[in-house]
Amino acid sequence: MSFTDADNVGEFLVSARSFAEYEAMFSLSASDLAGRVLDCPAGAASFTAHAARLGALATAVDPVYAIAPRELRRLVVSEQDRGSAHTIAGSDRYVWDFYGDSVGHRAMRWASALTFVDDIAAHPDRYVVGSLPALPFDDGQFDLVLSSHFLFTYADRLDGRFHHRALVELLRVCSGEVRVFPLLDQGGHALGQMTEEVLGWLRRGGATAEVRPVAYEFQRGGNQMLVLSGSLTSTPQTG
Numbered sequence: 684m685s686f687t688d689a690d691n692v693g694e695f696l697v698s699a700r701s702f703a704e705y706e707a708m709f710s711l712s713a714s715d716l717a718g719r720v721l722d723c724p725a726g727a728a729s730f731t732a733h734a735a736r737l738g739a740l741a742t743a744v745d746p747v748y749a750i751a752p753r754e755l756r757r758l759v760v761s762e763q764d765r766g767s768a769h770t771i772a773g774s775d776r777y778v779w780d781f782y783g784d785s786v787g788h789r790a791m792r793w794a795s796a797l798t799f800v801d802d803i804a805a806h807p808d809r810y811v812v813g814s815l816p817a818l819p820f821d822d823g824q825f826d827l828v829l830s831s832h833f834l835f836t837y838a839d840r841l842d843g844r845f846h847h848r849a850l851v852e853l854l855r856v857c858s859g860e861v862r863v864f865p866l867l868d869q870g871g872h873a874l875g876q877m878t879e880e881v882l883g884w885l886r887r888g889g890a891t892a893e894v895r896p897v898a899y900e901f902q903r904g905g906n907q908m909l910v911l912s913g914s915l916t917s918t919p920q921t922g
C-alpha cells in the first residue's frame with residue numbers, strides 16, 4: 684500500500700488541524716472555552732495553543748509526545764507532507780469550500796504545525812503523553828473533551844470494543860461534554876452498524892449520546908459530531 688492511497692493513510696497520521704477547524708468541527712462557542720478543555724488525541728493541532736491564548740485551561744494528550752523534541756519537530760513536518768499527499772490522492776472525496784483548495788488546506792495545516800511546535804517548546808506542561816483507552820487524568824478533570832480524527836477515522840484497525848473503551852475513558856475524565864468528530868472512517872465511509880452498536884452500549888450504561896450536525900464538512904458527508912455526557916452507571920458487556 685502506498686501512503687497516497689486515498690482509503691488508507693497508513694500509520695496513524697500526526698496531523699495538525701487549526702483552531703479554526705476545531706471551532707467549526709465542534710461548534711465551539713466562547714463559553715466552551717471558559718473552563719478546562721482536553722484535546723485527545725491532539726497530535727500536532729494548534730487548538731491547545733490557541734485556546735490557552737483565549738483563556739482556556741487547555742491540555743493536549745497524545746502518545747507521540749513521548750518522542751524527543753527535535754525528533755518530534757522533524758516528524759510533525761514530514762507528517763504534514765504525508766497528510767497533504769493523502770488528501771490530494773482522494774481529492775474528489777472532499778468539499779474544499781473551507782480551505783479554498785489544496786494549497787489553502789496545506790497552508791493552514793503548516794501554520795498550525797508551526798504554532799504547535801512553538802507552543803510545546805514554550806509550554807511543555809500543556810502537552811501530556813497518554814493513549815486511549817487509559818488516560819493519565821483524574822475523574823472529571825475536564826469540563827469539555829474534544830476528540831478529532833482518531834475514533835471512527837481509524838475504524839479499519841480499531842474495533843467497536845476499542846471505541847467503547849475509549850469513549851468510556853473520555854467520559855470518565857470529563858464532567859461536561861465529550862465531542863467527537865467525524866463519524867466517518869478515513870476513506871469517508873459511514874460506520875452505521877459499528878456506531879449504533881457502540882452508542883447502544885454507552886446508552887445502556889447510562890450515558891447520553893447524541894449525533895448533532897455541524898457547519899463544517901471536508902470529507903463528503905462528514906458534517907456530524909457525536910456528543911456524549913453523563914456518568915456511566917455500568918459498563919455493559921461489549922460483544
Ligand SMILES: C[S@@+](CC[C@H](N)C(=O)[O-])C[C@H]1O[C@@H](n2cnc3c(N)ncnc32)[C@H](O)[C@@H]1O
Binds near residue numbers: 696724816
Ligand atoms: C489524525 S491525528 C489527529 C490529531 C488532531 N486531533 C487533529 O485533528 O489534527 C491522530 C492522532 O492519534 C494519535 N494516536 C495513535 N494511537 C493513539 C491511542 N491509542 N490513543 C490516543 N491517541 C493515539 C496519533 O499519535 C496521532 O497524533
